[in-house]
Amino acid sequence: MxxxxxxxxxxxxxxxxxxxxxxxxxxxxxxxxxxxxxxxxxxxxxxxxxxxxxxxxxxxxxxxxxxxxxxxxxxxxxxxxxxxxxxxxxxxxxxxxxxxxxxxxxxxxxxxxxxxxxxxxxxxxxxxxxxxxxxxxxxxxxxxxxxxxxxxxxxxxxxxxxxxxxxxxxxxxxxxxxxxxxxxxxxxxxxxxxxxxxMIHTQIRTDKDEQRLSIPTRIGVRHPKLSTVVQMMEDNIEEPISPALLATDVGMSTRQLERLFRRYLNRSPKRYYMELRLKKARNLLLQTDMSVINVALACGFASPSHFSKCYRALYKTTPYRERGASEAPG
CATH class of the missing domain: 3.40.50.880 (Class I glutamine amidotransferase (GATase) domain)
Known part of the structure; x- marks a missing residue:
């Protein structure tokens, strides 16, 4: 003792x-x-x-x-x-x-x-x-x-x-x-x-505990195949995987995967994947000195113009203006 x-x-x-x-x-x-x-x-x-x-x-x-x-x-x-x-x-x-x-x-x-x-x-x-x-x-x-x-x-x-x-x-x-x-x-x-x-700290966590909530908790859905696909998307931002390959990897057809995403996440797999990539792009624009072109490449966009178009559609501004706004004096 x-x-x-x-x-x-x-x-x-x-x-x-x-x-x-x-x-x-x-x-x-x-x-x-x-x-x-x-x-x-x-x-x-x-x-x-x-x-x-x-x-x-x-x-x-x-x-x-x-x-x-x-x-x-x-x-x-x-x-x-x-x-x-x-x-x-x-x-x-x-x-x-x-x-x-x-x-x-x-x-x-x-x-x-x-x-x-x-x-x-x-x-x-x-x-x-x-x-x-x-x-x-x-x-x-x-x-x-x-x-x-x-x-x-x-x-x-x-x-x-x-x-x-x-x-x-x-x-x-x-x-x-x-x-x-x-x-x-x-x-x-x-x-x-x-x-x-x-401290009313009822559970002492260890260095084996991860920071983020599990994917099922984050997306509010407990569906093993859906969680697996979302994890694959998060792990493959720079080189995106096609929805067809994602579906094959979890033993589904592309149409079944489409229905799964629309039922639980109210968007297509392609749209969900795009939002993940653009969210990472925004973090890189705001937190690093990487050029806009390199940010685009790091998030799976081969064309800067396509990146800018997709970014504007989601965030209502361009990557260049986002970068400029983050550098403006407060």
């Missing part, structure tokens, strides 16, 4: 130090989900197992993506060897990553105990070269742009990844699961479970 983490053993335990770097427009829930387990671990143990501080470039207050301004403890500074840096990202993460931030991350990586990131913070540590040869994760909405920027980095679809002294969590409540895992590794599962209870 594991010892009660609340019992005073008389042995002084040095608090583990976390330093949270808040990037402009960071996601507040991801930050809170990482800090609260530390606070509650101290409360449940009856002693200071952890301490934490917040920093920003220049030490100025940082505004979260929901508009809440957060006062930080100080600017980027020199840390001790026992510190763990957690970069907290959010929306428009590329504009929030500055040269001083990258310089600081590279310098501190040579001495701190570990570096991690939650939500889109992985973009910053990858850009600093600190994920080379490592596995990581990032919020699913930023997956396409991350893979384009860092094709050599192994990106996981799971909610968090621990690769030696690199910790990444996908955002949202995934940061809580990551921190509960770190607490369990250092102080035992009993304490981690007590913290989860305090």
């Amino acid at each position: 594991a010892p009660d983490p609340r019992r005073d053993t008389g042995v002084e335990v040095r608090a583990e130090r976390f330093v949270f770097l808040l990037l402009e427009h960071f996601t507040l829930i991801a930050f809170a989900g990482a800090v609260e387990p530390l606070r509650l671990a101290n409360l449940m143990a009856g002693r200071a197992l952890y301490d934490w501080s917040t920093v920003s470039a220049g030490g100025a207050p940082v505004t979260a993506s929901n508009g809440v301004a957060v006062q930080v403890d100080g600017p980027l500074g020199e840390l001790g060897r026992d510190a763990i840096i957690i970069v907290v990202g959010g929306v428009d993460v590329k504009t929030a990553i500055t040269r001083p931030i990258l310089t600081w991350l590279r310098r501190e990586a040579r001495r701190v105990a570990a570096i991690g990131a939650v939500c889109t913070g992985a973009q910053a540590i990858a850009q600093a070269g600190l994920l080379d040869g490592r596995r990581c994760t990032i919020h699913w909405e930023n997956r396409d742009s991350f893979e384009e920027d860092f094709p050599e980095i192994e990106l996981s679809p799971n909610i968090y990844v621990i690769d030696q002294n690199r910790y990444t969590a996908a955002g949202g409540t995934a940061s809580t699961d990551l921190l509960l895992k770190l607490i369990a590794r250092r102080h035992g599962t009993d304490l981690a479970n007590m913290v989860a209870d305090q």
Whole structure:
């Protein structure tokens, strides 16, 4: 039986130090989900197992993506060897990553105990070269742009990844699961479970859990052949598969597949597939510096004019105007 983490053993335990770097427009829930387990671990143990501080470039207050301004403890500074840096990202993460931030991350990586990131913070540590040869994760909405920027980095679809002294969590409540895992590794599962209870976190997920809901849940239909076809579509955006081949792969005729999509998704397989491809195209236009032509190719369009026509039909604007709008000052 594991010892009660609340019992005073008389042995002084040095608090583990976390330093949270808040990037402009960071996601507040991801930050809170990482800090609260530390606070509650101290409360449940009856002693200071952890301490934490917040920093920003220049030490100025940082505004979260929901508009809440957060006062930080100080600017980027020199840390001790026992510190763990957690970069907290959010929306428009590329504009929030500055040269001083990258310089600081590279310098501190040579001495701190570990570096991690939650939500889109992985973009910053990858850009600093600190994920080379490592596995990581990032919020699913930023997956396409991350893979384009860092094709050599192994990106996981799971909610968090621990690769030696690199910790990444996908955002949202995934940061809580990551921190509960770190607490369990250092102080035992009993304490981690007590913290989860305090947070009304009824199920502690593991690094094997995927970020997104299952396809049947997402599309609201539990039909195995339909789910299989949708998965095949999602896995083959750059080189689309014809509806005839999709139907053959699940043992149906093209007409049967057509009826299946119209009955459950109110659109043809071709239309559904097109919307998936255009949604990825929009993410790439808004989140990367890829040219419009390369975005078109990455989403299975051989002709830029056809891509533009299809894009306008769905989003009521052209890819070029979409790109221009995303670059306009707010």
